[in-house]
Amino acid sequence: MQTLETFAPPAAAEHLSDAAITAAIELFFLTEKGVPAHLIDVATHEGIVQLTGITDNLLASERAEAIALAVRGVRGVVNELLISTPDVPNDALYRAVTDALAADPATTGYHVACRVAEGVVAPMGVVQSWAEQQLVLRVLRGVRGVRRLVPDELTIRWGELQNSDEEITTQIRELLDWDIRVHSALVEVRTDDRVVHLSGTVGSAAEKAQVVTTAYRAGAARVDARDLFVAYWALSPELRRTKYADRSDEDIAAAVRATFLYDPRVLSYQPIILVHNGTVTLSGAVGNLRAKQDAERDARAVVGVWDVQNLLKVRTARFIPDDDVTQTIKAALARDPYLGFFDFSVYVRNGKASLYGQVGSHFEQRQAGAVAAGVNGVADLANWVSVAASPGFDGFAVYQPRPNADFALAERIRTRYFWSSALHNQAIEVLVEQGRATLTGTVATWLDREQAAYDAYNVGARYVDNDLVVATDGGL
Incomplete structure (x- = not known):
């Protein structure tokens, strides 16, 4: 049994050496599931x-890059991972990618076809936006057997009425100003012939990636971010104080509504948005469960949102028999690169899916729920998938810790937070008893609160009591 030692943070937190960053990323890879x-x-x-080596699916490669981007001190990631996935016959892979696009509530309406050859998939067709294009690619990455995607023929129809360069710049600035994931005060935006040039400074590589994504969502044909630098000092809470200035309920509602316009899963619906003292209430109807979930997540990423009450009802456009939904969920789980090797039981009644089975990690448990929720016809979901008890990092069962095992687990959680670009400077207290982690204190956002609990699970907590409070002032 492999033993993981706690990687002690360097004494001088202001300077993070390359060796320390490498060690932190390697530790993250060991504790994060879904990455070989x-x-x-x-x-x-x-x-x-620089990431080299191999993974057995595209999602794992994407996940490894995202993990590295979120490590404090990282300025950029060069992903040179090779995909070595088991061979899937062309006919079988064609059916799998076609079924995946048809099963997804959003992409099922897109006019997209695929060519398949030796694990290489080339989607063809026309979509309405960069976000729709990325959604198609995301669905295809989640099919076991896909080695590479060639999206050259998946084009974006910009339409006759295109935003001017000035309008694109204005939209990017507004989206960044309202996005809790980025501090945009030090970012400059300039657009020339639909090419967006970004310059200035952000605090992390993950933050830089989010800025680039925002530029594409706003209509950029290309983004040049060579002059947008990552600097550790830009993570200073003092610099971000203005980000969490008071916002009116009316402005918050408008920002949430604008965010929905850039989410292809939510765009076609018109949720009713009410805001009172920073609490957002979403009501109305959407066509699928993923749209309901994404609407809430989009709202939680808006500055000034204190809480979200999600009252959205799922109303599918057409009746889909429960038996058909059951079979579609089972097929989706079987073709998922992470889950295809587990046995699941699926029961659907009146559109509510109940999912049972046993997996090896909380990551796989969450993945199973996400896959089932992403099937057309699922109106509600009960994820009863359990996580098998497994040896802890010291070779002993997590739920039967030996003396000092709780102390070691608490140190692993604190080390994880230290190296997180999002969590390292937040007031989080960690207490571990009998393998159960209790988190108290304050964090800046709901996303940080969720990430803190997820990180605790990743490093070995059997249970997590998340008592973290989201501060209305961003925790400053």
Whole structure:
């Protein structure tokens, strides 16, 4: 049994050496499920991380890059991971990618076809936005057997009425100003012939990636972010104080509504948005469960939102028999790169799916729920998938800790938070008793609160009592 030692933070927190960053990423890969840590090599030079080696699916490659981007001190990631997935015959893979696009509530309405050859999938067709294009690619990455995507023929129809360069710049600025995931005060935006040029400073590589994504969502044909630098000092809470200034309920409602316009899962619906003292209430109807979930997540990412009451009702556009939904969920789970090797039981009654089975990690448990929720016809979901008890990082069962095992787990959680670009400077207290982690204190956002609990599970907590409070002033 492999033993993981706690990686002690360097004494001088202001300077994070390349060696320390590499060690932190390798530790994250060992504790994060869904990433084959033993097959990935990490090298860091002046904060730029290079990932080499192999993974067995595209989602794992994407996940490894996202994990590295979120590590404090990382300025960028060069992903050179190779995909080595088991061979799937062309006919079988074609059916799998076609079924995946048809099963997803959003992409089922897109006019997209695929060519398949030796694990290489080339989607063809026309979509209405960059966000729709990325959604198609995301669905295809989630099919076991896909080695590479070639999206050259998946084009975006910009339409006759296109935003001017000035309008694109204005939209990017407004979206960044309202996004709790980025601090945009030090970011400059300029648009020339639909090419967006970003310059200035952000505090993390993950933050930079979010800024680039926002530019594309706002209509950029291309984004040049070479002059947008990542600097550790830009994470200072003092610099971000204005980000959490009081916002009126009317302005918050308008910002939530604008966010929905850039989410292809929510765009076609018109949720009713009411805001009172920063609490957002969403009501009305959407066509699928993923749209309901994404609407809430979109709202929680808006500055000034204190809480979200999600009263949205799922009303599918057409009746889909429960038996058909059951079979579609089972097929979706079977073709997922992470879940295809587990046995699940699925029961659907009046559109509510109940999912049973046993997996090896909380990541896989969440993935199972996400896959089932993403099936057309699912109006509600009860995820009863359990996580099998497994040996802890010290070789002993998590639920039967030996003396000092709780102390070691608490240190692993604190180390994880230290290296998180989002959590390292937040007031989180960690207490562990009998493998159960209790988190108290304050964090800046609901996303941070969720991430803190997820990180605690990842490093070995059997249960997490998340008593973290989201501060209305961003925790400053």
